[in-house]
Amino acid sequence: MLRKIFAVAAREFQLIWRDAALRRILFFVSILSLLLFFAVYNAQVLRGIPTAVLDLDGTPQSREMQQSIENCEDLKVVLYPTNYKELCGIIEKGEAVVGIVIPENFGRDVTEGKGSKILSVIDGSNLIYANNAVSAVLTVARTHSAELGVKTLISKGVHYSRAQYALMGVVFRDEPWFNPTLNYAFFVVLAMALNVWQQCCTITASYNIIGEMGSRSWLQIKALGISKFLFFFSKSLAHIAGFMLAVIPLYITAFGIYKVPLECSPAKLLLFTLVFAVSVHSLGTLISALCSDSVNAVRIGMVIALPSFILSGYTWPLEAMPVFVQKAAKFFPQTWFFQGFSLLVFKNPGWEVLQPYIFVLMGMSCIFYLLSSAAAAVRS
Amino acid sequence: MTQDQPVVKVKDLVQRIGKKEILKGISFEVVPGEFYGIFGYGGSGKTSLLHIIGGIEKFTRGTVEVLGFNVRKTERFKRHQGIVTQQPSLFRDLRAGENIDFIGALKGADMKGAADLVERLGLKEHLKEPTAALDAGLYKRLSLACALLGPPKLLLLDEPFLGIDPESQKLMLKEIRDFVDSGGTCIACFSSMEVCGAVSSCGWLEDGTLTPMDPSALREKWEEEIRNLYEKRDGENA
Numbered sequence: 001m002l003r004k005i006f007a008v009a010a011r012e013f014q015l016i017w018r019d020a021a022l023r024r025i026l027f028f029v030s031i032l033s034l035l036l037f038f039a040v041y042n043a044q045v046l047r048g049i050p051t052a053v054l055d056l057d058g059t060p061q062s063r064e065m066q067q068s069i070e071n072c073e074d075l076k077v078v079l080y081p082t083n084y085k086e087l088c089g090i091i092e093k094g095e096a097v098v099g100i101v102i103p104e105n106f107g108r109d110v111t112e113g114k115g116s117k118i119l120s121v122i123d124g125s126n127l128i129y130a131n132n133a134v135s136a137v138l139t140v141a142r143t144h145s146a147e148l149g150v151k152t153l154i155s156k157g158v159h160y161s162r163a164q165y166a167l168m169g170v171v172f173r174d175e176p177w178f179n180p181t182l183n184y185a186f187f188v189v190l191a192m193a194l195n196v197w198q199q200c201c202t203i204t205a206s207y208n209i210i211g212e213m214g215s216r217s218w219l220q221i222k223a224l225g226i227s228k229f230l231f232f233f234s235k236s237l238a239h240i241a242g243f244m245l246a247v248i249p250l251y252i253t254a255f256g257i258y259k260v261p262l263e264c265s266p267a268k269l270l271l272f273t274l275v276f277a278v279s280v281h282s283l284g285t286l287i288s289a290l291c292s293d294s295v296n297a298v299r300i301g302m303v304i305a306l307p308s309f310i311l312s313g314y315t316w317p318l319e320a321m322p323v324f325v326q327k328a329a330k331f332f333p334q335t336w337f338f339q340g341f342s343l344l345v346f347k348n349p350g351w352e353v354l355q356p357y358i359f360v361l362m363g364m365s366c367i368f369y370l371l372s373s374a375a376a377a378v379r380s
Numbered sequence: 381m382t383q384d385q386p387v388v389k390v391k392d393l394v395q396r397i398g399k400k401e402i403l404k405g406i407s408f409e410v411v412p413g414e415f416y417g418i419f420g421y422g423g424s425g426k427t428s429l430l431h432i433i434g435g436i437e438k439f440t441r442g443t444v445e446v447l448g449f450n451v452r453k454t455e456r457f458k459r460h461q462g463i464v465t466q467q468p469s470l471f472r473d474l475r476a477g478e479n480i481d482f483i484g485a486l487k488g489a490d491m492k493g494a495a496d497l498v499e500r501l502g503l504k505e506h507l508k509e510p511t512a513a514l515d516a517g518l519y520k521r522l523s524l525a526c527a528l529l530g531p532p533k534l535l536l537l538d539e540p541f542l543g544i545d546p547e548s549q550k551l552m553l554k555e556i557r558d559f560v561d562s563g564g565t566c567i568a569c570f571s572s573m574e575v576c577g578a579v580s581s582c583g584w585l586e587d588g589t590l591t592p593m594d595p596s597a598l599r600e601k602w603e604e605e606i607r608n609l610y611e612k613r614d615g616e617n618a
Binding site: 003004006007008011014015018019215216217218219220221222223224225226 | 431434435436455456457458459461463465467468469470471472473474478481482483485486487488526536
């Protein structure tokens with residue numbers, strides 16, 4: 001029996017390796033994606049957001065405000081328009097993402113303690129830029145307001161420490177956990193590469209049954225009398241081994257070379273990935289058992305694999321999706337993998353937290369393989 | 381199974397595909413060491429009959445026993461059979477030699493004699509060639525080599541000589557004769573009479589019925605059919 005298992009698995013591995021397109025898809029596309037994504041997110045944290053400052057006041061106070069904006073490392077003042085229309089043109093042309101308007105009488109109002117309103121115009125067409133810009137502008141505004149308030153109170157005879165206490169009585173101290181520098185690359189790059197990997201795996205597994213039963217060599221398999229279970233089990237072993245061989249370079253590159261933090265042990269992550277590889281293979285196998293030909297199987301595989309990352313809740317939270325989407329997403333192994341992956345990489349929670357993810361993935365594998373067997377039996 | 385028991389025993393075999401009855405209650409037996417030829421025109425149901433015996437195709441009614449096993453109930457007989465299908469059914473993704481190794485492994489065959497078999501069938505120089513690139517003669521020789529791995533007790537051949545070169549036919553025929561002479565049993569389907577003299581017994585399959593015939597009588601029937609065909613055509617032309 002071992003000779004048969006080895007022969008089928010070796011032939012399957014050979015088949016993947018000799019098919020240049022399949023080989024590239026499975027072994028090179030994911031790692032290339034990872035390298036590309038790391039190059040794209042090279043900055044890791046968004047800094048130096050192009051900013052235009054329109055100073056309509058021209059007083060020492062407004063110049064001080066301008067200085068505070070220039071000193072903010074998240075913002076980079078690139079232009080100083082002279083009127084509002086010019087500022088609008090700059091934002092429209094994309095020369096700046098943030099436009100800050102210091103109003104007339106800013107200096108007078110601040111000196112008289114009346115308070116003043118600064119307008120910040122933010123280009124919302126790129127949400128990542130916009131969110132970072134809002135955060136940076138708020139930081140500048142908060143700091144500068146506090147400084148002005150302290151100065152005003154001091155000018156009215158209040159002692160410095162009392163003035164400071166009055167204005168900064170409640171201080172929010174930011175302390176991001178698990179990704180302390182809020183590094184975008186750490187958060188998204190490996191996950192996106194794993195998304196490409198899981199798509200390649202689903203597509204490869206989509207050939208599993210129809211690729212054999214739809215070919216003339218199936219006559220040989222039938223005539224040889226080899227157990228169908230043993231045959232597809234051996235093929236699946238080769239597929240899953242291939243999936244793992246394709247993911248290991250991703251992990252080595254991400255954690256070893258790019259130093260993405262990994263809270264859990266590599267063995268734990270690999271084990272969890274193996275459980276997912278089996279379940280995504282079972283999904284592909286089910287697709288291959290239900291489709292009428294290989295082309296359709298690949299199409300369906302792509303239709304399922306492509307949106308699964310977005311539906312997984314890794315980037316946009318699952319809880320913020322409509323209830324029916326949340327329910328649908330839970331039928332995909334990808335959802336459980338990416339949620340579990342995030343937990344393992346950033347937090348490394350205990351077994352009791354991870355257990356449901358593993359059990360659901362294993363349960364899905366059993367169900368998908370059983371359904372595949374039934375469909376293959378009907379087809380046979 | 382004793383030496384006297386038939387290797388293949390077909391009784392009242394009916395095969396219906398859709399509304400069409402392809403095989404209408406066929407019965408025949410093939411004993412050890414026999415080279416049985418099933419002759420008939422294209423589309424007469426020869427492939428179906430062979431596939432049913434080989435356990436590849438399910439059938440509507442009747443009983444088929446191979447090596448004492450009921451083919452409906454078990455697949456155990458398959459380890460003792462080798463098959464050459466009419467359509468190319470070797471593994472296209474593998475090279476010629478890899479097909480031999482792969483099929484040998486799946487059969488659980490002893491590969492000691494494989495090198496000699498390859499040599500005798502003139503395949504030695506072609507083992508590294510992709511299977512899909514082999515010409516028809518080489519492909520059929522390779523199919524026969526794969527079918528003979530084991531070696532099997534029963535060899536099933538579906539149009540083994542159709543569209544191949546004389547050299548390949550000669551090599552294959554010798555190998556089949558040697559196999560039968562050494563006690564093996566062979567059932568082969570043909571739609572021409574070229575090798576009618578090589579079979580030890582045969583039957584004519586037409587309209588879903590298999591008529592047992594002596595090879596020389598079959599040849600006469602065939603020649604008469606051809607004569608009738610020509611006369612009919614000449615009559616139509618006149």
